[in-house]
Amino acid sequence: MQTYSQRTQTDVWHFYDDMRQAAPTWKEVCGRSTMSNWMNTQSMQPFPSQFTQPNRMLEKDAYWYYAPQFSGCSATAATVKCTVK
Numbered sequence: 001m002q003t004y005s006q007r008t009q010t011d012v013w014h015f016y017d018d019m020r021q022a023a024p025t026w027k028e029v030c031g032r033s034t035m036s037n038w039m040n041t042q043s044m045q046p047f048p049s050q051f052t053q054p055n056r057m058l059e060k061d062a063y064w065y066y067a068p069q070f071s072g073c074s075a076t077a078a079t080v081k082c083t084v085k
Helices: 037-043 047-052
Strands: 002-007 013-017 032-034
Parallel strands (some): 002 032
């Protein structure tokens, strides 16, 4: 499955089908999405100052990220939707 991401006028990111590839059957075992260089570089920009430095993490330190707000996501439906908790 191939998608691309785009930011809307309300500053929300959406994923859209990449029409250059075959439409998804939802039986794919993996997928990928393209994004702009700006989105890629800005997404992790606050990570050092807001996470690694306050937690005194060094390079290659292991950590676990838990995102309970995405626990309501279902990938089995025709349209993937998440219920924010």
